[in-house]
Amino acid sequence: GQNIDQPTEMTATEGAIVQINCTYQTSGFNGLFWYQQHAGEAPTFLSYNVLDGLEEKGRFSSFLSRSKGYSYLLLKELQMKDSASYLCAVMDSNYQLIWGAGTKLIIKP
Amino acid sequence: ETGVTQTPRHLVMGMTNKKSLKCEQHLGHNAMYWYKQSAKKPLELMFVYSLEERVENNSVPSRFSPECPNSSHLFLHLHTLQPEDSALYLCASSQDMGTGTDTQYFGPGTRLTVL
Numbered sequence: 001g002q003n004i005d006q007p008t009e010m011t012a013t014e015g016a017i018v019q020i021n022c023t024y025q026t027s028g029f030n031g032l033f034w035y036q037q038h039a040g041e042a043p044t045f046l047s048y049n050v051l052d053g054l055e056e057k058g059r060f061s062s063f064l065s066r067s068k069g070y071s072y073l074l075l076k077e078l079q080m081k082d083s084a085s086y087l088c089a090v091m092d093s094n095y096q097l098i099w100g101a102g103t104k105l106i107i108k109p
Numbered sequence: 110e111t112g113v114t115q116t117p118r119h120l121v122m123g124m125t126n127k128k129s130l131k132c133e134q135h136l137g138h139n140a141m142y143w144y145k146q147s148a149k150k151p152l153e154l155m156f157v158y159s160l161e162e163r164v165e166n167n168s169v170p171s172r173f174s175p176e177c178p179n180s181s182h183l184f185l186h187l188h189t190l191q192p193e194d195s196a197l198y199l200c201a202s203s204q205d206m207g208t209g210t211d212t213q214y215f216g217p218g219t220r221l222t223v224l
Contacts, residue, residue, distance in 0.1 A: 004151065030209035042111055042199070042215040043152075050209055087152070095207045096165070099151040 002026045004100035006088050011106045012078055020073045020086050020103045028093020034062050034073045035087040037102065043087055046073070075105075083107045112136040113216035115200050121222045122190065130185040130219045132200030140206045141183040142213065143175060146197040158183060159206045190223045197221070 003025045012018040024032070031050040035043040049055055049064035049071060061074040075082055085102040092098055113134045122128050134141065143155040157165035158177040172194075174186040183200055197220050201213040 008149065033212070035215075040217075040220075042113070042217045044111065045212050045214065048210060048212065089152075091209055091211075095209070095211070096154065097152075097213065101149055101151045 002090075002092060002098045004088055004090060004098055006086075006100040006103045008101070009104045009106065011108060012075075014078055014080060014107055014109050016078050017074065017076050018078060018105065020075075020088075020105065022071045022073070022088035022100055024069050024071070024088070024090045024098070024100075026090045026092045026098050029066060030091040030093065030095055032062075032064055032071050033089045033091070033097065034071075035089065036084050037087060038084045046086075078107050080107050080109070111214045111216065113200060113202055113214055115198075115216035115219055117219055118217065119220045119222075121224065122187070123224050124190060124192070126190075127186070127188045129187065130198055130200075130221075132183040132185075132216055134181055134183075134200075134202040134214075134216075136202055136204075136214060138202035138204050138214075139180055140203045140211075141177060141180070142201040142203075143183065143185050144199040144201065146199055146218070152199070156185075157206065164206065187221075190221075192223050195221055195223045 006022045034046040037043040047062040087102045088100040089097045145153045156175040176184040197218045199218045200216040203211045203213045
């Protein structure tokens with residue numbers, strides 16, 4: 001079966017750095033997406049990786065290793081507004097998105 | 110504001126009621142999706158429409174009935190639901206299906222409670 005694993009919850013301190021991991025086992029691979037979802041709001045697109053390596057976008061970076069079935073989202077200079085759930089999703093060989101259950105990130109002052 | 114709107118934002122209904130959820134996208138996209146999001150579970154894809162044709166129906170019970178009258182609008186008709194159907198129902202759209210870079214854009218969802 002297809003499976004996406006990510007931690008259920010993480011806590012970090014304002015101003016610090018946090019890394020949210022995602023491992024996947026899917027039938028085929030056509031890219032990996034990270035979304036941010038604040039409570040009661042729509043998931044919003046953060047990043048897309050299809051080749052191995054690091055993609056940097058401001059305070060957020062996303063890394064992919066296809067051989068290891070592994071990705072992480074790195075958030076730097078954490079702000080209180082970064083408190084949200086972070087969803088990892090992989091596009092499989094049928095171009096369907098397979099979703100993880102999300103990681104709830106709690107930022108403390 | 111992602112360009113995808115959903116109404117109503119909240120809905121409480123009894124098991125014998127009939128109601129409809131509405132989604133509208135203002136992005137000129139060709140594909141639209143319905144997802145169910147339950148607490149601490151992955152997003153579950155329910156239906157996919159591409160160019161107004163249904164292309165995916167992931168074993169969803171018949172008490173959920175989708176309708177896509179045009180590429181900008183998507184409805185989910187609800188009939189004789191069960192309490193376990195209580196969840197957040199998310200609509201999304203994307204430019205086209207079948208491409209790896211096809212990013213989905215989500216609406217804010219309808220929080221459904223079935224009594």
